[in-house]
Amino acid sequence: GYAAVLTQCSSITDELFLVAAESLAKMSSEEDLLCGRLFPPFTDIRRVAIELTACCAEYICNKGLGVAPGGLTTWREYVESQMF
DSSP states (O other): OHHHHHHTOSOOOHHHHHHHHHHHHHTSOHHHHHTTOSSOOGGGHHHHHHHHHHHHHHHHHHTTSSOOOTTOSOHHHHHHHHOO
């Protein structure tokens, strides 16, 4: 989604969907899983969106599917600066 927009991604591959799914799965804590939640709580949506977008944007650029913006320090900082 937003990672593709930020990087001007040329194509969204099946592998990118797997990267996103794996990244999201890693964000669920043991406590979340014990409570029966497969995903982090909605109260963490901003943090989750930033981390997920940053992870996908980095993957897109590393695979040559998109371009990183000039002056990039970290993907997380950049994504956060572009959100409203």
